Amino acid sequence: MNFEFTEEQLMIQQAARDYAQRELIQDVLERDEKAEFPERHVKNLAELGFLGMMIPPEYDGGGMDTVSYVLAMEEIAKVDASVAVIMSVNNSLVCFGLNKYASEEQKQKYLKPLARGEVIGAFLLSEPEAGSDATHQYTSAVDMGDHYLLNGTKNWITNGNSASTYIVMAQTSPEKKSHGINAFIVEKNSPGITIGPHEDKMGMRSSDTHSIMFTDVQVPKENRIGEEGFGFKFAMKVLEAGRIGIASQALGIASGALDRSLAYSKERKAFGTEIINHQSLAFKLSDMAVKIENARNLCLKAAWLKDNHQPITVASAMAKQYAADIAMEVTTEAVQIHGGYGYVKEYHVERLMREAKLTQIYEGTSEIQKIIISRSLAK
Amino acid sequence: MKILVLISNVPDTTTKIRFTGDNKAFDTSGVQWIINPWDELALTRALEIKEAGGVESITVANVGTAATEPTLRKALAVGADDAIRIDAEPKDAFYVASQLAQIAKDYDLIMSGIESSDYNGAGVGGMLAAMLDIHSVSAVSGVSLENGAFTVQRDIDGGNQKVSVSAPLLVVVQKGIAKDPRIPAMRGIMMARKKPLNVIPAAAVEARTEFLGYEMPEAKAACKMVDEDNAKELIRLLHEEAKVL
Structure with a gap:
């Protein structure tokens, strides 16, 4: 067992930290207020290679491992969870799935620009009537011989408007249930696609979340990923790996809240001393630090398993559920430590608390993660 | 045209400074190391000059143990x-400059940060230029390459000065x-994995200074807040307590 990072992993962590602390911090409050997409940052992060960082160099990616990705996600999310989720969706849900399951032609055409970050992607699974229960896809993809015809609505799509490439799950053979689902690469500018209004969210407000409507959208046969009926398995495999990204995002939100709480409690005085010297607050900080360390270890363990081609289903579910739940707890405590200041936007912790909430909901709720974990225990 | 950038390996600028028990050395345990911020800016400018054209290569050099790699x-x-x-192990400015003099002869432009953010010695650049017997300009805030000569800008009291200098040149x-x-x-x-990092042995040079001991600065006095409409009290405090009026 070795808990040491390599020099390269540390360099990537530092690069992400430098970008977050130097650039993201400058306009994060304003973007949150205005719910403004971070276009400049997405472009800069693409140039630095953060949007396709685990994709091999032959497909124009950064060629880095998942451990580096966890370290980078934590640093970005410490400052700006909206940018972190844009990065996570592109890396984990879009690039990862295409790199693992797409054909060579699909990789050349779609993966390369996504890995370079020239365009970004979105992952379209959730529907108005199908969130946690992803087996029941109402979006249909009827086989028309040389193409599929897509009809239906997808909900809560991160990067919904800013993405150029959609990965869409849709039902082709309802009688086969989940085995009838296919995954498709769909270009956003295809005729028949309507993008719903920007969702006015509680947190992660500068990531653009939309519903996407498909009306008789023609998708070429060659844009189906894998064999006929592979879509559900594809989605589950991609989500399994994607959880490491969201777990690391939650970890970053929590550790960002701890950093701010430590700085504040070493400065703020009450009853004649810095508030960190009051045991009630010192113990809160101690609990926060232990939870964050646990979450970090779960994230890194899942990343290590993935890098070593070992099963990650349970490890990534544990990391995601635990990191998301403690992010909520830690950010709530961070607001408490800041007192009245914690409740105003200038001090950031209320924003981190709003952001933490979403990590318990998207890419598999905490309850869904518990189903995955408990089913593995019951085997 | 070849550029050499001198790199110091220094503690991160947010490091909490502690000394060993006898106060004779800096306690390096748990310290995160970075490129000296001034050297990092020098490297940034070197890259900009190279991107503008006319530069063959940029070499970075450091005097240090394997831990600085x-x-x-x-x-x-x-x-x-x-x-x-x-x-x-870098000992003092003379020692470091003497080591660098072994490798610094074949460059057209040598760039050194004005000081390192750890010991703030500010001595290496000037000493190295003297050892190499080449031009040097200090307190430089701009350097560009035009028709094979360097235009150097330095800040002086109340303005700035432009100097044209031919190579070889060292700028601080x-x-x-x-x-x-x-x-x-x-x-x-990824590319850094494949770039050469050559290690060469130290020259036999004696350091000319010895660190006798370090002291921490006195803790800052507590800040006194004076109400904005109480200027009299502020004047009294400045006069009687701070004794600056």
Whole structure:
């Protein structure tokens, strides 16, 4: 067992930290207020290679491992969870799935620009009537011989408007249930696609979340990923790996809240001393630090398993559920430590608390993660 | 045209400074090391000059033990072409300059930060130029290459001065030489794996100074807040307590 990072992993962590602390911090409050997409940052992060960082160099990616990705996600999310989720969706849900399951032609055409970050992607699974229960896809993809015809609505799509490439799950053979689902690469500018209004969210407000409507959208046969009926398995495999990204995002939100709480409690005085010297607050900080360390270890363990081609289903579910739940707890405590200041936007912790909430909901709720974990225990 | 950038390996600027028990050395345990911020700006400017054309290569050099290699590899990741590490524990400015003099002869432009952010000695650049017997300009806030000669800008009282200097030249650079240090991209980090990092043995040089001991500055006095409409009290405090009026 070795808990040491390599020099390269540390360099990537530092690069992400430098970008977050130097650039993201400058306009994060304003973007949150205005719910403004971070276009400049997405472009800069693409140039630095953060949007396709685990994709091999032959497909124009950064060629880095998942451990580096966890370290980078934590640093970005410490400052700006909206940018972190844009990065996570592109890396984990879009690039990862295409790199693992797409054909060579699909990789050349779609993966390369996504890995370079020239365009970004979105992952379209959730529907108005199908969130946690992803087996029941109402979006249909009827086989028309040389193409599929897509009809239906997808909900809560991160990067919904800013993405150029959609990965869409849709039902082709309802009688086969989940085995009838296919995954498709769909270009956003295809005729028949309507993008719903920007969702006015509680947190992660500068990531653009939309519903996407498909009306008789023609998708070429060659844009189906894998064999006929592979879509559900594809989605589950991609989500399994994607959880490491969201777990690391939650970890970053929590550790960002701890950093701010430590700085504040070493400065703020009450009853004649810095508030960190009051045991009630010192113990809160101690609990926060232990939870964050646990979450970090779960994230890194899942990343290590993935890098070593070992099963990650349970490890990534544990990391995601635990990191998301403690992010909520830690950010709530961070607001408490800041007192009245914690409740105003200038001090950031209320924003981190709003952001933490979403990590318990998207890419598999905490309850869904518990189903995955408990089913593995019951085997 | 070849550029050499001198790189010091220094503690992160947010490091809590502690000394060993006898107060004779800096306690390095748990310290995170970075490229000296002024040297990092020098490297940034070197990269900009190279991108503008006419520069063959940028070499970075450091006097240090193997522990400083991550700092050199970061310099390679942001765009330096090769690195040299002179395998020695840096002792004082004379010692470091003497070591660098072995490898610094074949460069047209040598760039050094105005000081290192650890010991703030500010001596290496000038000493190295003297040892090499080449031109040097200090307090430089701008340098550019025009028709094979360098135009150097330095800040002086109340304005700035432009100097035209021919190669070989050593510039001691300060704030303003470049805007922000660069963040290494994944591609650069990958390429740094393959770039040469040459280690050469130290020359036999004696240090000319010895560190006798360090002292921490006195703790800052508590801040007194004076109400904005109580200027009289402020004047009294400045007069009677601070004794500055």
